[in-house]
Amino acid sequence: MIKALVFDFDGLILDTELSALQSWQEVYRAHKSELPLEKWALCIGSGFEAFDPYTYLEALLGRAILRDEIAAQISKRNIEMIETQAALPGIEDAIKAAKRLGLKIAVASSSPRSWVVGHLTRLGLHQEFDAMKFGDEVARKKPHPEIYLGALELLGIRADEAIALEDSPNGVLAAQRAGIFCVAIPNIVTGQLFLDHANLRLKSLADLPLEELIALVENKQAQKSQESLA
Structure with a gap:
């Protein structure tokens, strides 16, 4: 029986993924370089441990860059693009x-608590x-399941009693590795990435009433349980 929903944040509740990508692409172009989506995708839903855009740009240029200056520029552009966005x-x-x-x-996000809250x-x-669990509260971010396992512990439920709502490949992997049924709801950026490993995919959370989604998930769980006993 489903008892909880666990939401990712970036790109799922608020479309921060497009602004983040565009902000970094602007920086790269200012340095006469390009940031491919397939590279950026490595850190979506995870963090710069998976792909560091500063280090990659330095490798392309063959020299050091002013990281603090770029970080301030990125932060300013991100805020400009998302501060008036609705959920x-x-x-x-x-x-x-x-x-x-x-x-x-609950929220289970690789981003810092201050950003999400x-x-x-x-x-x-x-x-x-x-309940909320964030990337600055764990040793390992998504696609490792630690954030989701922490959220389950805070909620006081089992993995099979939750549905995870995610937008990225890393997020889907993290939820599934925690044993949670994961629904992928990609945005304009992550919709271009591979998400076939999700248990279910929707174009939008508005596409299906929650009661119907829960019934669908519980039916799939029951079928899987019967198959395992066969």
């Missing part, structure tokens, strides 16, 4: 439906969540 389609309705159904909800507060959603 992505279906997010607020799913949260309301989860509350109505008596489900717990700041945006959730602006969106008026921070107080809706029962």
Whole structure:
């Protein structure tokens, strides 16, 4: 029986993925270089441990860059592009439906707590969540399952009692490695990446009422359980 929803944040609740990619591509072009999506994809849903755009740019240029200056530029551009954005389609309705159904909800994000909580507060959603686990609170970020395992522990539920909502390949892997059924809901950036390993894929969380999604997941879980006994 499903008892909780576990949300990723970047690219799932708020479309920060496009602004992040565009901000970095602007920096690369200013240095007469290009940042391929396949390289950037390595750190989506994870972090710069998986792919460091500073180091990659330095390798392309053959010299050191002013990292602090670039970091400030990236931060400024990101804020400019996302500070007025609303939550992505279906997010607020799913949260309301989860509350109505008596489900717990959590955030499991590789981003720092300050980044996620700041945006959730602006969106008026921070107080809706029962638990939160962030990348600056664990030793290993996604695709390692530590963030999801931490969220499950905070919620006090088993992996088979949750549905994870993700937008990236790294996020899907992290949820599945924690034993959680994962629904991929890609954005304009991650929609170009390989997500066939997700248990289910939707174009938008608004595409399917939460009650129907839960029924679909529970049916798939029951079928898998029967197959394992056969």
